[in-house]
Amino acid sequence: MSVVEIEGLKKSYRVYQKNEGLLASVKGLFHRTYKEVEAVKGIDLKVEQGEFVAFLGPNGAGKTTTLKLLSGVIHPSGGTARVMGYVPWKREHAYRRRFALVMGQKNQLWWDLPAQESFRLHQQIYRIDAKDFDRTRDELTELLQVRALLGRPVRELSLGERMKMELIAALLHSPEVLFLDEPTIGLDVVAQHNIQQFLRHYQEVRQITILLTSHYMKDVAALCRRAVIIAQGQIMYDGSLAGIVDRFSGHKVVTLAFADDEAPDLSHFGTVVESHTPKIKLRVDRPKVAEMLATVLRDHVVSDVSVEDPPLEEVIADMFQSAEASLATNKS
Amino acid sequence: MTAVVADLASRCAVWWTILRICIEERLVYRGDFALGTLMRFLPIITQTFLWTAVFVGAGGPSTIGGYSRDEFIAYYLLTYVARAFSSMPGLASSIAAQVRSGEIKKYLVQPIDLLTFLFLSRMAHKLVYYAVATAPFALVFYLCRGYFEGWPDAPTLAAFVLSLLMSFLLGFFLEATLGMIGFWFLEVSSLLFVYMLFNFFFSGHMFPLTILSEPWRTIVLYQPLQYLAYFPAAVFLGKVQGPALVEGLIGQAAWTLAFVIAARTAMYYGVRRYSAFGG
C-alpha cells in the first residue's frame, strides 16, 4: 500500500473581488461580487514509503494547497486522499502524531522564548517519552549544529538558524511523513546547503517519506529523484528529474571553441546564444546535434566541445509559460 | 494673484486626492464599520438603566448635579455626538509608531506636511464615520426623543455646533501633540494610557462633571478635556448660558489654539531633532 494515495483531489475557494475607485468601494458596502477560484483541479498521485518527492510549479499553482490538504488543515471540495491510511481532514490524533509540516514562511516557535521551551511544549503535546525526547533533540541539534543556540530567544536568531529550529521542532516526534513547504525560502546559499545536507542525511537514515515544494531547483536536484510538476492546479508531469529535460526540452546546448581565432557562421544549425570569438554557444535541436558536430569537426579545427542539456530552471520556466499560454487559449 | 490661485488650486487637488484615497481605504472595512457603529450605542442602554436606578434609589430627587434623570440620558446621548467629533482613536499612537519605525521619513521626503496629511486623513475617517453613523444616531435619538425637551433655541444650537467643531480641532491637535512626544521618547504607550484614563474621566464621558463634589467640581471645570464631551453636551441642554456660555466658548477656542501651536512647535523641533540624530 502506498503511503500517500490521492484521487481526484479538488479544492476551490470563493474570493471577494474588490473593485477600484471610490464609487466601487461604496458599492462594496452593500453588494459584493465573488469569484470561484480552483486552486487544485483533480489531482491523482501515489507516493511510496521512503520516497523524496518534489512538487514544482509557479506561484499559485496549487502546491501549497495540496500540502495543506494532505496535512488536514483544509478540507477538499472533492476527491479523496489517504496518508498512511488516514483521511487527513478528519484530523485524528493518531494521524497528527505521525506526520509533520514545515512551512518556510511561517513559524510556530514562541517568538520571545528560547527554542528549547517550544521543544518542551512539543514534548508534552506529542507525549514524547523523556529519554527519547532528549536523545532526538540532542541528535538533531548536533546534526544541524545549533546546540549553542538552544537557550537564545527565537527572535534573536537569524533566518537560517530559525529554520533549523523549526525543522527540529517538526522532527522531535519522529514523523514518518514530512511535508516541507519552501523550507529554504529566503535563506543564503550556505544555510540552504546546510539544510539540504541535513534533509538528505535524515531521509536516508530514517527512510521516511518526504514531500517538498521549493522554488530552488538546487534543493530539488540535490534531494529528490522524483518530481511532480503542478501548474494551474493540475499535474503536468510526474517522473524523474532527468526525464523532465528529455520530455520537455527539444534541444541541447552546444559550446564550441575554435583554434586559430576562427568564427564560422553556424546559425543554420541552430540559435546562437553567445558568440565570443573563438567561442560559440548555440542551441541545437536534438536530432540535429550529431550531424552538426560531424560537419563542424570535419570543416574546422576545434579545440574544445561540450554538449549539455539546457538548465533545468529554463526548461521548467519554458514549460510553465507554454502551459499557461495553452490554458489561456483553451479558456477563451 | 493668478499664481496664488493656481497654487491654492493645486493644493486643493492634492488634498482632495488624499481625502478620497483615505475614504476608499476606510470603506473597505464595511463589516467592521456597520457593526462598530451600532455597538457603540450599547453602553447607552446600560447607562440609562443605571441612572434610572440611581434616581429611584435616591428617592426620586428632581436633579442630581443639576441634571434630572431625563437630562442625564440626554446628556449621555449628546456626549456620544461630542465624542464622535472629538475622539481620535489611534492618532497619537500611530504618530509615535511611525516615528519609531522610521516610516515618518516618508513625510519628510514627500512635499506634504505631516500634520496636514494626518488632519485630512482624520477628516476622511470622520466623514465616512458620519456617513455611516448618521442613520443609527438619528434612529437612537428618535427613539430617545422623550428624554429631550425639544430643540434648543437657535443661538444655543449655533453655540453647540461651534463647540462641536472646535472639539474636533481640539481633540485632533491635543492627540497630535501627544503623538509628537514620540520624537523624544520611544515608549509613549504608558503616557497615552494615562491620557486615555484622564480623558475618560475628566471629559465628562462617564457623568456630567457637575455631579462631582467640591473642590473637584471647580477643578475639573478648568481643564481642557471637558471640551471634548461635557461642554458641548451641557451647552445643548442649556446648562451653560449667557456670559458663562461666551466664556466657555472663548475658553475652548483658547485651548484649541494653544494645542495648534503646541502641535506645530512639537513637530518643528521634533523633526529637527529627528533629522539631526537620524532614525
Added chain:
Amino acid sequence: MHPNYFAVFREFARNSLVREMTFRGNFLLDCVSSLSWVFMQLGLYLVIFEHTDQLGSGTGWGRWPFFVFLATTLFVNSLVQFFFMTNMEELSDLIRTGNLDFALLKPIDTQFLLSLRKFEWSSLANVVFAAILLAVSLGHLEFRPTPLQGVLYVVFILCGVALLYSLMIALGSVSVWLGRNESLYDFWFYITNFSRYPMEIYEGPFGTPLRLAFTFAVPILLVANVPARLLAWPFESQDWRLAGYAFVASLVALVASRKLFYKALAAYRSASS
C-alpha cells in the same frame, strides 16, 4: 494515547510567565493599566453612592453589597482575561497570518490549544484587587456569609467564567468563518458590558425583555449576578432556581460553543501565503 493535558497546561503557564518576565517593564505597566481601569470604575460608583444609598428601590444593592457585586464582576472578568483573553485576541492574527495551520496539525484538542496557549499574568493584579475589595466590602455587610456560601460562590464564579468563555469561543468561531475579527472584539466588550450591572436595574417595558433575553437567550446576566447574590445577601433570600439554571446554562453553553467552534474549524480555509 491522549496528550497529558495537565503537563501541557503547566508548560503554557510556565512559558507565558517566562515571557512576561523578559519584558518586566511592560508587565508592570500592564498591571498598572488594568488596575487603573478598575479604579475608574470604582471612582464612578463612589460618585454615584455620594448621591444615593442604593440602586433602585428595595433591590438590596446598597453600597457594600454592590461593592461585593463589583468585586465579583472583577473576579470573573479578570479570570477570563488571565486564561483566555490574549488567546482569543491572537486568534484573529493566527487566522490572518495562516498560523492557525500549526494548531490544526497538533495531536491535541484544538480548542484547548487555542484557548490556553498564553496566560495574561498581569491580570492577576486585578484578581488581587478584587480580593481586597471583596474582603473590605464583606466586612461592612450586616451579616456574615456562611462557609457554604463561600464554597458556592467559588462554584458560581467558575460558572460565570465558563459562560463568558463560551461566548468568546462562539465569537471566535464567527471570526474563523469571516476570516477576521477586529469588531468582534468590540462586540465582546459591549455585550459583556450588560453583565456588569445587577439584573434588577433592567426594569420596565424595555428593561424586562432585555433582562429576560440576557438571562435566557444569551445568559450573560448570570455571570456576576448569581455568585454576587449568593454572597452579598443572607442565605435564606436566595433564588435557587436562578442558581440551578445558571449551572445548567454554563454547561450547555460550553458544549454548544465547542460544537460551533469545531464546525467553524471544519470550514476554515487557510490563508494561502
